[in-house]
């Protein structure tokens with residue numbers, strides 16, 4: 026499904042949403058450190074400036090020896106000129122995959138109203154930095170802002186929108202999606218102005234590079250990519266124990282021979298950068314992604330092309346490459362004495378708590394039966410256990426002075 030085909034924008038937002046939690050009158054009215062680690066300049070690839078495509082760049086780089094899976098993933102996903110996101114709009118039927126905001130306008134609307142409500146709980150600061158990490162086509166933010174324009178105009182007036190996006194192609198899409206709203210783009214959280222923050226990250230952390238460590242006789246060793254004699258890319262395992270073993274959760278570290286563990290120091294760095302800002306200026310960060318609640322062994326790295334699984338080593342850069350998010354690790358890095366974590370809860374639970382059923386009913390009112398069925402399908406897609414409802418999880422990090430936030434009350 027593609028939102029351009031299924032969700033007309035501008036539909037009236039429900040003003041009578043009645044969240045099944047004590048969300049207070051705000052809803053009823055309805056009206057540090059680097060995000061990107063220092064490696065984000067890709068300076069070490071300067072020698073290959075004239076290279077025209079990713080396959081060639083990877084081939085040249087591999088002449089000096091194998092590269093860690095994380096380096097391979099980082100090049101594919103985030104190279105600012107040749108990377109997967111830098112060179113295309115991958116969303117929708119004609120692309121490679123569909124995300125929740127692209128399934129239905131309800132997703133962004135509910136998140137927008139959630140932000141407005143949280144802003145009220147924060148004491149309605151005069152200015153709040155509304156930050157989104159990896160906004161894709163800008164659909165989530167556009168739907169959120171539209172909903173708030175109708176139901177929470179005072180929140181909208183307080184908001185400064187900041188988008189952190191690596192892809193020039195997607196920045197252009199975001200500009201179109203949000204025409205009419207002043208927006209600032211950033212390469213990292215570093216340049217977002219000081220002040221209280223509400224941060225959203227939907228399917229951002231799954232794009233962060235992961236290292237794969239394999240438990241061998243020599244200890245935990247790094248899985249690498251190398252170029253075989255026939256010219257193809259293959260996996261190998263370094264013989265030397267990896268210093269990254271310190272990132273393994275103690276329960277994972279004791280796993281048996283042959284186990285694979287994925288760790289994402291980059292995700293941890295992003296989480297710590299968010300924590301630093303929440304610590305300094307207060308606010309919340311909502312992380313939505315697919316992944317596991319606690320750190321565990323297992324291989325989740327995958328490539329998707331045209332909605333189908335794709336061999337990760339074939340035509341690098343032509344498919345989306347992701348790994349499941351270790352919410353345990355993100356949670357440990359994003360929390361401290363003044364920042365507390367709630368969740369993760371399942372996406373199905375979260376959206377139902379926020380009132381997706383009620384919102385769908387309002388949206389479907391006075392619509393043709395076909396459109397009503399379509400809206401029902403969208404709810405199913407976002408919330409059903411066999412669809413996105415269980416695999417996708419929602420976690421929030423919030424200043425400790427805030428109460429348990431909507432969507433997280435047991």
Ligand SMILES: C[S@@+](CC[C@H](N)C(=O)[O-])C[C@H]1O[C@@H](n2cnc3c(N)ncnc32)[C@H](O)[C@@H]1O
Pocket residue numbers: 061102103110124125126127158159160161162165189190191192195212226227228229232233
């Ligand atoms: C799977 S898409 C999710 C898009 C959007 N949040 C949605 O739900 O539709 C990942 C997004 O993160 C961006 N991204 C990936 N790596 C990034 C990085 N290192 N820094 C900033 N943005 C990045 C991509 O360009 C894209 O916008």
